[in-house]
Amino acid sequence: MSTWGTHWWRIVPLAAGLLVSVVASGISLFGMVPIVLWCVLARTWRSGFVVGMSLVAVHAWFVVPRQLGWSGPWVPSYIERFWLYAVVTAFVCAVGLAVQRWLLAGLGWLFAMIGSGFFITVVLLFDALEAKPRDEGVLPGPSGLQVVEGAGYCGSGNCSRDAVMTGDRAPEVVREHLESRGYMARSPERMCWAVGVVYTHEVCADMRTISADKVEVTWYIN
Known part of the structure; x- marks a missing residue:
């Protein structure tokens, strides 16, 4: 059987996650981490595909609305794209691992992912103490001006x-x-x-x- 026939349920979430990263905000390596992690840890195609696409949906939620300039309490902020994204995706992965009865084996990966999210957040917050705001939708300005x-x-x-x-x-x-x-x-x-x-x-x-x-x-x- 071909690689596609055997691993399609791993390839599809990876490709979809990469597409979201490229279209929404350029290559987002951190956003791809939980998707790649899950595709490595998943053992069955059913839970592998369902959880994988759920992670892609979470990834899209964290990057697409802000990229489109939407606002409101359900639009994650830039900082939340790291710490909150890590927490939510770790929870989704934990549910998938529990379904596969492989939760303990994946706990180290999950804690590492959450820790990296909080570490990046602390670094960004420290850098932002005396930093000017980002473009924040003001720039680039309107065409014609x-x-x-x-x-x-x-x-x-x-x-x-x-x-x-x-x-x-x-x-x-x-x-x-x-x-x-x-x-x-x-x-x-x-x-x-x-x-x-x-x-x-x-x-x-x-x-x-x-x-x-x-x-x-x-x-x-x-």
Whole structure:
């Protein structure tokens, strides 16, 4: 029998997980770890395929909504893509291993996966203490506008970035752009965007209209 006929239930989740990683956020090696791990540990095609595709679905949930600019309490934040993703996928793998009556043999792998997720999270949080916010849906700016990013600012335990966008109806175009990325108006000059399943990650963008065709946007973690 061919390799495909024997191992199709391993190959399909691997290919699907890789497709999610590439389409959603580039090659995400950490996102593929639990999928690869499960395809190695699985012993039967039924549980192997069902759990494998469940892991792919979890992977898609953690990367696709944020990549599409969605917001809300069911959209995982960037940090949760590491620690919470590790916990959820470890639980899914544990259920699969228990069904296969092989839970004890896989506990070391599961704890290592959770530990690596928390380790990466701690490193990212430490780096973010004095770091400027990411693009957070503000950049790249709307097509048709010229975008010039400023130097930004750091002080009082928080950092911000700023950019001046110039073009026809720039203030209205930028507002529509932010709305399409999930931002909601808090005031005429401020729009905010929040994600996070366990811990809310909120980013606000302040818009200062310079002229009818020029607007300055300053965004920061609230």
